[in-house]
Amino acid sequence: MGIRFEYHGDKDKTGKAWRGDFFTVGDAGYLDEDGFLFLCDRKSDMIISGGVNIYPAEIECEMVMHPKIADVAVFGIPHEEWGEEVKAVVELKAGETPSDELANDIRAFCSERIAKFKMPRTIDFIDKLPREANGKLIKRKLRDPYWEGKERAI
Numbered sequence: 433m434g435i436r437f438e439y440h441g442d443k444d445k446t447g448k449a450w451r452g453d454f455f456t457v458g459d460a461g462y463l464d465e466d467g468f469l470f471l472c473d474r475k476s477d478m479i480i481s482g483g484v485n486i487y488p489a490e491i492e493c494e495m496v497m498h499p500k501i502a503d504v505a506v507f508g509i510p511h512e513e514w515g516e517e518v519k520a521v522v523e524l525k526a527g528e529t530p531s532d533e534l535a536n537d538i539r540a541f542c543s544e545r546i547a548k549f550k551m552p553r554t555i556d557f558i559d560k561l562p563r564e565a566n567g568k569l570i571k572r573k574l575r576d577p578y579w580e581g582k583e584r585a586i
Contacts, residue, residue, distance in 0.1 A: 479508035481516050486550050494545040495520060498538055500528045503561045505571055509578040520552035521574050523561045530557035
């Protein structure tokens with residue numbers, strides 16, 4: 433069969449990614465009536481709030497259109513009643529200053545573009561989002577502190 437992909441130092445994750453001779457990274461998507469494949473997000477990044485699947489990539493694509501946002505990460509954090517809630521961490525463009533007023537402005541901007549249940553409940557500001565040398569966002573560095581000491585019920 434040739435070379436088999438595996439996650440470095442994570443045999444369990446590698447084993448879960450193989451389906452027979454096929455490897456999956458956990459992308460979630462759908463086929464339309466014409467047979468076109470649309471990728472929504474990674475299943476591991478999906479937020480489940482009150483039994484509803486929420487794709488962070490969709491929210492990030494809308495939020496980054498705000499004129500004061502340089503970069504954004506959206507992920508789920510624990511919520512007692514709903515399982516998870518939507519959290520956004522925003523890197524502002526140079527010269528912009530974080531404030532409650534700006535967070536409210538961003539929420540108003542989002543309310544015109546995404547459904548209410550997808551709206552970030554809270555927005556944090558950060559100087560620079562953590563990225564690998566290749567530019568890939570290291571979302572776990574942002575998400576993990578919120579889940580520390582908690583079991584993911586979802």
